[in-house]
Structures are given as C-alpha cells and as structure tokens.
Amino acid sequence: MNTLYPIIQILVYGLMAGTILAAIGVVTLPNLFHAALCLIGVLLGIAGVYLAIQAEFLAVIQILLYVGAVMTLVIFAVMMTHRMSNQNTPAHNQLRIPALLSSTALFLVLFKFLSRPHWPIRSETLQARVSVADLGIAFVGPYAFPFEVISIVLIAAMIGALIIAKRDKENS
Amino acid sequence: MIIPLSHLLIFGAILFAIGLYGILVRSNIIAILISIELILNAVNINLVAFSRTTSISPVTGQVFAVFVMAMAAAAAAVGLAIVLALFRVKNTVLSEDINLLKW
DSSP states (O other), X not given: OXXXXXXXXXXXXXXXXXXXXXXXXXXXXXXXXXXXXXXXXXXXXXXXXXXXXXXXXXXXXXXXXXXXXXXXXXXXHHHHHXXXXXXXXXXXXXXXXXXXXXXXHHHHHHHHHHTOSOOOOOHHHHHOOOOHHHHHHHHHTTTHHHHHHHHHHHHHXXXXXXHHHSOOTTTX | OOSOHHHHHHHHHHHXXXXXXXXXXXXXXXXXXXXXXXXXXXXXXXXXXXXXXXOSSTTHHHHHHHHHHHHHHXXXXXXXXXXXXXXXXXXXXXXXXXXXXXX
C-alpha cells in the first residue's frame, strides 16, 4: 500500500496536467468539434481527480451526466450549426491579448491567496467516508428544499428548451 | 488525502482562468457555452476539495456539487435550444452578428 502511494500520486499529477492541456485545447482549437472532444477529455480528467480524492459518487455522476448527456447535446448542436461556418471565419475575436492578460492576472491573484499552506484542515473530515447512502440521506433530510427547487428548475428548463427549439408552424 | 488541498485549489483556479479566457475570446456561441461548462467544473472541484478537507459536515460540498451539475445541465439545454432557434432565424452562430438589441 505505502510503496504504491508515490506512483499513484505521480499518476494523479499527470492526470491533472493532461486535463489542463485539454482545457487549453478547448479554448484555442479553431475547429469547434475538436474543442468539444477536448472538453470530453477535461471532464473525464476531472472525474479521475474526484476518484483520487475519494468522491466516488461525484465521479460517476460526472461521467454519466456531463460526458453522457451534456456533451451529447453540445455535439448535436455543433453538428446542426456547423455547416454554415466555413473554415475562414475566425474562431476568435480581436481580444486575444487583453483577454490573455486579464485571465493571467486573475489567476495570479487567486494563486497568491490559494497557495498558503495553512488551511484549517480537520482530521475528522479527512477520515470521514461519504457513502452514497449518506448523500441520499442529506438530499431528503437537511437539503430537501433545495432538492425540490432544483427538480422544478430542471423540469422548467427542459420544457422551455423544447418550446424554444420547436419549429414555428407558420415559418416552415 | 493523496493531493494537498492547495494544489487542488490551484488546479481549479487554472481551469477557471482558462474558461474565462475562452468566454472572452471565442466568437462562436457554442464555444462560449463550452467555456461556461469549464468554469462550472472548476467551481465543482473547489466545492469537493473543501468538503473533503476543511468542512465541518463532509456531505455538504458534494451535495452542492450535484446541485451545480444540475444547474449546468439546465443551462446547457436552454442555451443550446436558444442557439438552435437563433440559427434558424438569423442563420449565424457568431456572437458578433447578433446585434439586434444593440443601439
């Protein structure tokens, strides 16, 4: 167990580096379909990070919901709108340098505050194992009201998406 | 935990900065929606990391990460439906060409 520990650590850091590379691909690749495929890589990498920090339920939900559902939706939308965007339309606007400077500045500010080593880490929380049953009890117990609200929001969003995307009768 | 907390938070900050850059520079609306998904995932990493280390109740962060995922799914569904309707009416997915509400 202890001899495997540094190997697993190196693997997780490699996974995080690959995820960041794929994320850079998401925002820089000119072909939108390639960007969507890179986003699938990012989501799978984040699911691996969830597994590494022992949030197994979230890793499964991440793959099921993001890679399975949201990315299917995104790729369908890319395929339905891509035929008009010929290759010489620019994928980026003229704000590349200011955007790069501002996002780097934001990251540097965040880095300055996040890299301090003395977070108040609780050893009981580190030892705690969150099972799916614990999450289920939390969903119907203390978080029952937000759970109901998010259900209504999801239903409203699905019906709204159907109505918006439906073809008008008089136009077609 | 196998990774220190600050490394996870910096990982989330890098993903957030990359997503912000994507929102600012992309001209395709679907690409902007993809960048928003990237930012929501960065937020989720922070929620889960804090719930695994500093939180008093270890369940809370994961519960709210699930809520964020549900909101992201709803946002993706509505956003892509709007993009499809817009494409049908204006025949474009570039954000520069959609200036109906600009004066």
